[in-house]
Amino acid sequence: MNQRAIQMQLGIGAMLVAAFLMFYAIPNWVSSPTNIRNVVLSPRFWPYVLGGLTGLVGLGLVVFGRRMSASEAPLNEAIDDPRAGALRLMAMAVLMAVTFWALSRIGMVWTSMLSFAALAFLVRTRHPVTALVCAVLVPLLLYAFFAHVAGVAIPQGEFVRLP
Amino acid sequence: MSLIDSIMAGFSLVGNFEAFLSLAIGVVIGVIGGAIPGVSATMAVALALPFTFPMEAINGILLLLGVYKGGIFGGSIPAILIKTPGTPASSATVLDGHPMAARGEAGRALGMALWASCTADLISNLALILFAGWLASFALSFGPPEFFALILFSLTIIAGVSGDSLLRGALSALLGLLLATIGLDLIYGTNRFTFGDPSLMGGLNFIAVLIGLFAIPEIINTVWHPTGHIGTVQKLGSKWVTFAEYRRCFKSIVRGSFIGVFLGSIPGIGAAPAAFLSYSEARRKSPNKANFGKGEIEGVAASEAGNNGVAGATLIPLLALGVPGDVITAIIIGAFMVHGLQPGPMMFVMNVDIIYGLFIGLIFSSALLFVIGGLAIRGFKPAADIPKRILMPTVLVLCTYGVFAVNNNIFDVGVMFVMGWVGFAMGRYHIPAAPFLIAFILGPLLEDNFRQAMLMSGGSPEILLRGPITWFFWGLTALTVVAITRGTLDKARDKG
Incomplete structure (x- = not known):
């Protein structure tokens, strides 16, 4: 894999993880009391912030990845078999x-x-x-x-x- | 407590045979670990950590500090003798060290590496003693908003400089922060990603995560590529470094030490950039600049001074602020936690005896490094000859016992195995592991300080900008992001 492929795969992966977190994992696997007055104090707030940032970073990786050359040499050392x-x-x-x-x-x-x-x-x-x-x-x-x-x-x- | 009282309290803790023996054993383990290609100082510290559990807190921490210091120097031995840096920090040493070895002057290069390392180590330790207390007394006035801004700044710089891409570093840090959310909520005690499993309620065990990230991937890499080549060992030769040569390089050594101290005290930068910066400064200022890269002894001195200058300075943010300066100090923070100690400004109030005990031990560590390093240079051959394909199964068994011993919990062994695959995947995708681990450690602290700040202000985010200290850290964070982004864009433009 070259730099571009790595960047694109990571970006898409990060966006998928972010979507999974925000639409499925956090609502289902993070419990929150119902009587919280301030949303920033909710146990779900921090995971949502991190999920959102992960999505943004993923988007950034894809955008920068698209600008990279597709013909760069592979980054990882090849093995015989x-x-x-x-x-x-x-x-x-x-x-x-x-x-x-x-x-x-x-x-x-x-x-x-x-x-x-x-x-x-x-x-x-x-x-x-x-x-x-x-x-x-x-x-x-x-x-x-x-x-x-x-x-x-x-x-x-x-x-x-x-x- | 007066300064004299503090020093005496420190002496009462470390003025015994066990403390010095622990330190000496640590230096020996570190030099051997650093000298074996594929082990590295980081893995040596991680593997030594479980063996400190039954020890007194001060002895255990001294042992790990000895491993750290020994490991950084030990990395220079294979860098010079087999052109394979034992640690990333020794990469700059290869540039002049190996050409010297190739022309039969390996003993001279290693001697200079040792002298420069010990001098830089001493300067770095003195800087730690001078600045840590001052910084801690300043940090005593920090509240949750200030700590939040400080930790955010540390994570930004660690994410930015650890790898070759800010975005990949940021992704690594975010994954570490996400992993740290597993467990019971800090304020309400509700479940977060625990799936009803009691083993997950306390969060993932930090030592299982760190050993999984830093030791297991090396084993998996060996499985993937068992015949990874290791070069031939060069002979030491009959020439040895002289005092006149040391005096000639002294300016470069001191300059490199200060570069190491400065870069080491900024969380996240680490030893490798310090070694390269010190090397390039020495080349720029040297009358023999044409010889650099061809086997110039001043090049070896400068790069070793740069990387060893970091070793004491990374403890400044650790001890004074509770923020690890690099991966190794992130592991050492584990030793503090295991022994019920929380590094940070309050430690200078509550455990001043341990702080001064560590300072005293560190000063002696430079002398121990000089003696043990000298012996290690001559006895390197057996370490280089340990077959990697015997070493890695040994590491696997050590990791299994060590991780289990933390909580007597087999679940932690499973966490370590899973994190090993995560670390291997991160390596294949060139995602730096350091931001992941440091974010995992600092994650609960970051969230806790954020939520405490919000509780204080009734939910108003203005509190996060409440005074000059928070402005300072927010300003530094913004500057870091701008500088790293500009650097990345410039590099991309140069390539294009």
């Missing part, structure tokens, strides 16, 4: 979702060990043995610090529990 990159990103999103789900079920230490190893292999580490050793040691050391020094109740999960 964008399709593989996109697949890795999807795998990362899944890894995060699974990590979040597993934290309370199998505990933070075991989840962290698995997510460490999974991420190391996802980024195709050239040091698999080191990665596996670190995947075991780093979560254990952090558990020791947070649970026994900082006194944080690290989630232990329903299966194997650590001292």
